[in-house]
Amino acid sequence: MKLDVDKLDENSKQIFGKFTYRDDVGPVFEVEGSSFNKTQQYSPYYVNVTGTIMNKNTIEDFKNIDKSSLINSVAPSQPLVYVNQKGIPLKNHFNQKQLDKLTEGYKDMEKNLQDFFGIIVEKDSVNIIKISDILRSDVAEQSKFDYDLTKIYFGFTDSSNGLNPGWPLRIFLAALLEHCPCLAGSNIHILSLRTKVNGDISSSTYFEIRIPQDVNTVESAGWVGWERNDRGNFGPKLANMSSSMDPVKLADASSDLNIKLMKWRLVPDLNLDIIKDTKCLLFGAGTLGCHVARNLIVTTAYGHSTLQRRHQYIAGFMGRNMISNVKNGLMERGGSDAAWGFRYITFLDSGKVSYSNPTRQVLFNHIDCHKGGKRKAEAAAENLKQILPSVNTQSLVAHIPMPGHPVGHSIKDETIDNIEKITKAIEDHDVLFLLLDSREARWMPSLIAAHLGKSLKDRTLDQQCTVTRPGVAAIAGALAVEMLVGLLQHPLKLNAPAACNLSEEIDKGTKSESEGILGVVPHSIRGFLWSYQTVVPTTIKFKQCIACSDDVINKYKADSIDFLLKVFNDANYLEEITGLSELHLAAEMSDVLMLSDDENE
Structure with a gap:
């Protein structure tokens, strides 16, 4: 990408990543070939993440970056990078008639062909609220929250396998409070989704969290992100990938x-x-x-x-x-x-x-x-x-x-x-x-x-x-x-x-x-x-x-x-074909004529 596309361009660019947690591999954040595409690609059990890549031309330029200012300038712009805030409901993809046909067709399929599943909900048994609706600006600006929080569960993909939730919850709560400050001082229900290799989520955990009354804004929050390097300091870490790459390539x-x-x-x-x-x-x-x-x-x-x-x-x-x-x-x-x-x-x-x-x-x-x-x-x-x-x-x-x-x-x-x-x-x-x-x-x-x-x-x-x-x-x-x-x-x-x-x-x-x-x-x-x-x-x-x-x-x-x-x-055959023999002879005759015309002879 740097050699063939960016070249000497140091401007920041959008990049896509994906995050998952599975009990067989643990928490994984991936940036790979498709991360540089113009549109995101979706994979099962992964949460898409949008980020920014800054690729400097020299190590000196990279060292001269103010790391603290950099993370504080980038982080507030996209604290919840995987949420859909456009308010596009799922029903835009299928009308009710299409959904009915899809459900009936699914029931008639053979079991070995059912590589997806449908959720059939009886009317009035569950009230589904899209988080995109909650995070819309018109809802967030309301003076009070119109939903019964005792019946709402907020879910996130958890990278932790212990008793405590992982770091994604902090980012999730910060984004939620940024859009809905009226949630301050409330108790909210959190579901941490932890997926197994077969897709089972039975190891997921439920948390009840009390939001403080006084909550800092995103702009005033202290952002972190640097890990400790080999010298024990917070800062960038060097990953030498040459040992895992094809040496010929x-x-x-x-x-x-x-x-x-x-x-x-x-x-x-x-x-x-x-x-x-x-x-x-x-x-x-x-x-x-x-x-x-x-x-x-x-x-x-x-x-x-x-x-x-x-x-x-x-x-x-x-x-x-x-x-x-x-x-x-x-x-x-x-x-x-x-x-x-x-x-x-x-x-x-x-x-x-x-x-x-x-x-x-x-x-x-x-x-x-x-x-x-x-x-x-x-x-x-x-x-x-x-x-x-x-x-x-x-x-x-x-x-x-x-x-x-x-x-x-x-x-x-x-x-x-x-x-x-x-x-x-x-x-x-x-x-x-x-x-x-x-x-x-x-x-x-x-x-x-x-x-x-x-x-x-x-x-x-x-x-x-x-x-x-x-x-x-x-x-x-x-x-x-x-x-x-x-x-x-x-x-x-x-x-x-x-x-x-x-x-x-x-x-x-x-x-x-x-x-x-x-x-x-x-x-x-x-x-x-x-x-x-x-x-x-x-x-x-x-x-x-x-x-x-x-x-x-x-x-x-x-x-x-x-x-x-x-x-x-x-070898003389070439001289005969090209006329070099005649050229040599003409040169010799020229010398002879020059000598014969000499007045001293």
Whole structure:
């Protein structure tokens, strides 16, 4: 309720509770899920209670409340919260003809179907007076009470099982005297209703009470309500419910708290549902893969990403030599303490955990290296679930075929099987993170993703692939997730344009088309750790790209796996299809012509 409805609102709200006493459980006051409904729900053997809830945002705000003033301001407004003071008689629900039919029908029912009962009262034998009539203002203002008190019994639900009545009687009498002050100095009959588990009320008690002549008004009464806490003082008591709650659901709600606070305070238009529903496929469970996965569920993050949503495609293949601008990249987007809360993460890797991995790859432990090492994809998925049990993690063990790596007859069937696994995985996910060591390994996932969508501009297939300093992987992983979230929150989603002349637009104060609610959405980021700088380059699409050019995609559509096998066996085949061979030849001929025209030759 606080996280999803009230948020930062501290205004008091109406809340419903219910009270009962049964000999098997004792006195019970309940506040549960239906207590926040707009209308009360009624349950057998329960008395409904209307109250007020005050939910402060911080413990400091709660401690600063004047507890005595609070209870004295709230209590007089509703001393008898369960009484019907509107004077609506029961006969409004049924007319006499309907009641007669109901009574006759009840008599004809079989005994095992009679789960309610009717009370048949002979005329003039009992005079029934509704308490709502007694408490109406016009009756209460009368100078004298028009009823014979010796024949009136006031009933209440008693929480006591001893000789003396419970606390509800005090509240009941206070409300009764507030509305009917003429009862002061009188003797009244009280029935305390005590219910057993089977509904039997034979243990109920009768009291005769003498009301003093001088009765304080509700406004001047001293109200109590605080119990003694662990230190023996009257005040609020802390109830830690975590031990009785589902630990998985508790962890899930706690992990969402920071991102919801970010939404309430900084970015009201932040779409949290699209983040939770987005399915991420991580190619590679190494240093970058571990950091990206950790950041997807825990902290604001970043790397290079390929997004494929509803068969649309955008790629940002970036190298590992990148850093984030801490001020502009992290703090403005919520800081390192926020949790984006992605819930669907799949690891794809064919390697095993070695003894050198745990110091660099944050999802692995020393025990994962034993007995030859666990599969990286499987170990990463298992350990990520240890961090957040509610995350939906899966692992896929598959070798990624690469251009220029021949496929012999002995491994052809295995290679085709890996291609089909990878293709199916790409189809089933929304986001692809290409966290692999080489551009050759990134080629096939790039091509398949491009085939499943439509070609967009500003995509590069980067060559840099070596982590040279330990901090780069964490920075790159954080940047990748930040870019993904920025893209998901952009109004154009996958069609978000690259930021062109960003510095010039900032100087002019104009808003870039690339800018969303979390800022601009770069298509690539270059970072230089030596100088602690980042740049956001923008280039047009290269029409001879070996991964997403029209010629390559059309060839893949036509020949599918046969085309891939040709590329794996001969990397030069890609250059022939895209025209890169002619481009290289033209460049060489240009050099030759330049040399041959030299006057010194």
